[in-house]
Amino acid sequence: xxxxxxxxxxxxxxxxxxxxxxxxxxxxxxxxxxxxxxxxxxxxxxxxxxxxxxxxxxxxxxxxxxxxxxxxxxxxxxxxxxxxxxxxxxxxxxxxxxxxxxxxxxxxxxxxxxxxxxxxxxxxxxxxxxxxxxxxxxxxxxxxxxxxxxxxxxxxxxxxxxxxxxxxxxxxxxxxxxxxxxxxxxxxxxxxxxxxxxxxxxxxxxxxxxxxxxxxxxxxxxxxxxxxxxxxxxxxxxxxxxxxxxxxxxxxxxxxxxxxxxx
Amino acid sequence: xxxxxxxxxxxxxxxxxxxxxxxxxxxxxxxxxxxxxxxxxxxxxxxxxxxxxxxxxxxxxxxxxxxxxxxxxxxxxxxxxxxxxxxxxxxxxxxxxxxxxxxxxxxxxxxxxxxxxxxxxxxxxxxxxxxxxxxxxxxxxxxxxxxxxxxxxxxxxxxxxxxxxxxxxxxxxxxxxxxxxxxxxxxxxxxxxxxxxxxxxxxxxxxxxxxxxxxxxxxxxxxxxxxxxxxxxxxxxxxxxxxxxxxxxxxxxxxxxxxxxxxxxxxxxxxxxxxxxxxxxxxxxxxxxxxxxxxxxxxxxxxxxxxxxxxxxxxxxxxxxxxxxxxxxxxxxxxxxxxxxxxxxxxxxxxxxxxxxxxxxxxxxxxxxxxxxxxxxxxxxxxxxxxxxxxxxxxxxxxxxxxxxxxxxxxxxxxxxxxxxxxxxxxxxxxxxxxxxxxxxxxxxxxxxxxxxxxxxxxxxxxxxxxxxxxxxxxxxxxxxxxxxxxxxxxxxxxxxxxxxxxxxxxxxxxxxxxxxxxxxxxxxxxxxxxxxxxxxxxxxxxxxxxxxxxxxxxxxxxxxxxxxxxxxxxxxxxxxxxxxxxxxxxxxxxxxxxxxxxxxxxxxxxxxxxxxxxxxxxxxxxxxxxxxxxxxxxxxxxxxxxxxxxxxxxxxxxxxxxxxx
Numbered sequence: 057x058x059x060x061x062x063x064x065x066x067x068x069x070x071x072x073x074x075x076x077x078x079x080x081x082x083x084x085x086x087x088x089x090x091x092x093x094x095x096x097x098x099x100x101x102x103x104x105x106x107x108x109x110x111x112x113x114x115x116x117x118x119x120x121x122x123x124x125x126x127x128x129x130x131x132x133x134x135x136x137x138x139x140x141x142x143x144x145x146x147x148x149x150x151x152x153x154x155x156x157x158x159x160x161x162x163x164x165x166x167x168x169x170x171x172x173x174x175x176x177x178x179x180x181x182x183x184x185x186x187x188x189x190x191x192x193x194x195x196x197x198x199x200x201x202x203x204x205x206x207x208x209x210x211x212x213x214x215x216x217x218x219x220x221x222x223x224x225x226x227x228x229x230x231x232x233x234x235x236x237x238x239x240x241x242x243x244x245x246x247x248x249x250x251x252x253x254x255x256x257x258x259x260x261x262x263x264x265x266x267x268x269x270x271x272x273x274x275x276x277x278x279x280x281x282x283x284x285x286x287x288x289x290x291x292x293x294x295x296x297x298x299x300x301x302x303x304x305x306x307x308x309x310x311x312x313x314x315x316x317x318x319x
Numbered sequence: 320x321x322x323x324x325x326x327x328x329x330x331x332x333x334x335x336x337x338x339x340x341x342x343x344x345x346x347x348x349x350x351x352x353x354x355x356x357x358x359x360x361x362x363x364x365x366x367x368x369x370x371x372x373x374x375x376x377x378x379x380x381x382x383x384x385x386x387x388x389x390x391x392x393x394x395x396x397x398x399x400x401x402x403x404x405x406x407x408x409x410x411x412x413x414x415x416x417x418x419x420x421x422x423x424x425x426x427x428x429x430x431x432x433x434x435x436x437x438x439x440x441x442x443x444x445x446x447x448x449x450x451x452x453x454x455x456x457x458x459x460x461x462x463x464x465x466x467x468x469x470x471x472x473x474x475x476x477x478x479x480x481x482x483x484x485x486x487x488x489x490x491x492x493x494x495x496x497x498x499x500x501x502x503x504x505x506x507x508x509x510x511x512x513x514x515x516x517x518x519x520x521x522x523x524x525x526x527x528x529x530x531x532x533x534x535x536x537x538x539x540x541x542x543x544x545x546x547x548x549x550x551x552x553x554x555x556x557x558x559x560x561x562x563x564x565x566x567x568x569x570x571x572x573x574x575x576x577x578x579x580x581x582x583x584x585x586x587x588x589x590x591x592x593x594x595x596x597x598x599x600x601x602x603x604x605x606x607x608x609x610x611x612x613x614x615x616x617x618x619x620x621x622x623x624x625x626x627x628x629x630x631x632x633x634x635x636x637x638x639x640x641x642x643x644x645x646x647x648x649x650x651x652x653x654x655x656x657x658x659x660x661x662x663x664x665x666x667x668x669x670x671x672x673x674x675x676x677x678x679x680x681x682x683x684x685x686x687x688x689x690x691x692x693x694x695x696x697x698x699x700x701x702x703x704x705x706x707x708x709x710x711x712x713x714x715x716x717x718x719x720x721x722x723x724x725x726x727x728x729x730x731x732x733x734x735x736x737x738x739x740x741x742x743x744x745x746x747x748x749x750x751x752x753x754x755x756x757x758x759x760x761x762x763x764x765x766x767x768x769x770x771x772x773x774x775x776x777x778x779x780x781x782x783x784x785x786x787x788x789x790x791x792x793x794x795x796x797x798x799x800x801x802x803x804x805x806x807x808x809x810x811x812x813x814x815x816x817x818x819x820x821x822x823x824x825x826x827x828x829x830x831x832x833x834x835x836x837x838x839x840x841x842x843x844x845x846x847x848x849x850x851x852x853x854x855x856x857x858x859x860x861x862x863x864x865x866x867x868x869x870x871x872x873x874x875x876x877x878x879x880x881x882x883x884x885x886x887x888x889x890x891x892x893x894x895x896x897x898x899x900x901x902x903x904x905x906x907x908x909x910x911x912x913x914x915x916x917x918x919x920x921x922x923x924x925x926x927x928x929x930x931x932x933x934x935x936x937x938x939x940x941x942x943x944x945x946x947x948x949x950x951x952x953x954x955x956x957x958x959x960x961x962x963x964x965x966x967x968x969x970x971x972x973x974x975x976x977x978x979x980x981x
Binding site for chain 1: 547694696728729731732733734740742744816817818819821823824825826827828829831834837838841844845848849852
């Protein structure tokens with residue numbers, strides 16, 4: 057039995073390391089001082105702005121932070137504001153939509169996005185059935201879902217190991233519940249990963265852009281009316297400088313890549 | 320109903336495609352034969368202008384195709400089409416006729432180059448009679464070339480009262496972006512009795528109606544239909560053999576060789592009484608084709624002429640069958656002037672948004688209960704028919720009742736065909752306002768032909784004071800607290816106010832592979848724990864293994880005890896312990912009962928386990944000595960054997976470790 061207890065101790069250490077490794081995967085990278093300075097500089101530029109060009113400069117400073125590899129809902133939200141004030145409604149919508157993945161419960165973000173979209177307050181787009189089943193999908197942020205997966209997996213592991221030694225029904229049931237929770241949130245996080253990382257989204261950033269039936273201006277217009285700035289779509293695929301896009305109404309057309317922004 | 324057709328004088332058959340094919344065939348033949356005349360073709364030929372018309376005689380309202388071909392011209396320019404006041408001219412496109420071929424005959428190479436261009440037009444006569452199409456003028460290298468003039472005989476429509484067609488536009492006075500409807504009315508005299516209740520369109524061949532504005536691609540610049548032609552004519556399509564064919568729609572069918580595949584369109588008919596050519600009130604079937612357009616610019620748009628050609632029942636033969644008479648009818652064109660709106664004056668100019676048409680104006684403010692600084696959304700919606708594409712949002716900052724109580728953010732505009740919505744972000748700056756005032760706009764009412772003012776209803780609202788905050792909260796807020804409350808407070812400045820706390824910046828990037836690796840590690844760890852636990856449990860339940868593993872230690876302990884007792888001259892106990900150490904070792908290793916194990920059994924067991932026979936013999940002898948000492952048969956002390964016994968035990972244990980087990 058002494059041998060058994062030694063093995064158990066070793067694996068307790070291993071488990072702890074695994075759990076830490078799991079959480080370390082989701083831990084945020086430290087924000088350096090230079091990034092904070094750029095952020096504050098962008099805020100000052102925004103406050104001092106009184107022309108669209110000034111606001112665009114602020115947006116460019118936020119873009120500098122994003123280009124350094126940092127993904128931050130706060131930076132994206134502020135960048136959306138700068139674009140909004142600069143009159144770049146399409147780019148603002150893209151920034152707000154991107155920020156929404158990381159700040160889903162921010163009422164100001166919702167309000168500003170609705171303002172950019174010109175939508176009715178409280179109005180929401182048609183959602184697929186899966187998002188009604190995973191009802192928390194628009195309430196939890198993208199990173200939060202991964203953290204819940206890690207937490208529930210660690211709990212499942214703990215209860216699972218305990219169940220190996222203690223053989224109590226309650227512990228076993230708790231372990232099963234934690235496993236179910238892990239699977240559920242893994243699916244939820246995987247769904248987000250699919251729609252955010254596998255599918256590219258985009259917004260039209262110019263007014264009255266003609267979507268074509270093919271990847272050249274010689275093709276006929278795909279729709280009876282040109283697309284207005286702020287029209288959202290999903291990228292189907294890219295061919296040269298042209299993008300085949302699918303609108304929320306499931307209609308498809310080709311757009312030149314300089315008339316859209318992808319995120 | 321049986322039908323007999325009268326022979327008709329078919330003039331305006333569509334020969335153009337066939338003529339084009341012949342021209343192409345001729346061209347190909349000439350290309351093939353050109354090597355024979357290579358030396359001649361190599362000479363530069365003089366430029367020439369060839370003119371061709373698709374028909375020499377047409378009915379009033381019909382069109383002809385007119386082509387101008389420039390041959391042997393290096394850099395052709397479009398011909399001047401002057402003197403065509405008697406025609407409506409529509410340019411249909413141009414086509415290059417350039418070609419190059421090289422032939423080698425008996426080693427002599429000849430290059431044939433053709434340079435040319437064809438320009439195609441559709442000409443629609445504006446009057447009847449013999450009309451002249453003047454020769455087109457083309458300038459080539461500074462020299463004017465004139466094509467041959469052509470003549471066209473335009474035959475007036477039959478004077479008849481079987482088919483009466485008419486065009487009208489509603490409303491009569493029009494402004495840009497105002498929808499208007501052009502209605503073609505076709506009245507067809509009822510069939511002779513007793514067939515007057517039957518449709519006059521039930522003949523085998525559908526009457527062919529040509530409506531110029533039914534072809535979307537041929538509409539003039541600045542004129543847009545409210546719906547495309549498919550949506551317009553689609554609901555009128557008739558599955559029965561009853562109706563008009565419009566613009567030969569449906570002709571492109573692989574089975575048209577076998578049956579009439581022209582689609583038929585039939586608006587809901589109305590039976591009316593109209594005067595015939597003698598002034599007598601007669602029953603007619605009236606069909607209407609209304610189509611709505613929007614003119615995007617001022618000017619005059621011409622609709623028509625509309626032509627109708629087909630067989631219509633006019634009398635009965637001796638067998639009481641309806642006899643069809645071929646009729647050609649024309650609806651004279653109408654001109655639709657689009658005039659500009661008069662400029663607004665005074666207050667109208669201040670509130671005029673550029674809207675022209677007929678509208679409703681609604682306003683909504685949400686939420687209706689808010690605190691000072693809270694975001695509110697004002698939605699103003701203009702609904703109706705008219706100019707919605709280019710109107711500007713009302714400037715709320717010019718309305719003191721609103722500007723004094725709210726911070727106003729720039730409006731966003733969302734426009735579709737019938738609706739224009741302005742969305743404003745507002746924030747109340749004090750709690751004194753209880754009614755959001757109405758917002759007025761001015762538009763040009765095309766029905767009244769004057770400017771009209773619309774005003775939204777006042778909206779009762781409740782604005783409360785903002786929450787007071789403790790000094791601690793305010794201080795911590797200024798230091799950049801990351802609490803949610805502070806975040807709301809710090810962003811009170813405006814709906815597009817920024818998050819100012821640098822602590823809110825986090826790198827939230829997701830690396831799914833890392834997460835997967837972490838989850839995989841946990842799963843792997845659990846699998847290892849489960850496997851090891853299972854193994855330990857299995858081992859714990861194997862008593863033979865446990866005895867075998869503990870045999871050496873147990874024998875050494877007994878050996879130590881035996882040596883201690885022998886050292887104290889307790890020979891009997893020492894001999895007993897010594898025997899137990901050796902027998903116990905063999906019994907534990909073999910998992911057999913220790914009691915009753917004789918020296919012979921032990922020797923046999925050791926030999927069975929593959930130990931050295933000499934060792935087994937010494938082992939057996941030592942046990943016998945122990946037995947002898949224990950039972951008094953030995954005349955000397957066991958002390959001298961103690962060292963040998965210890966060495967023998969260690970040697971036995973060493974050899975037993977090499978044993979792989981039963």
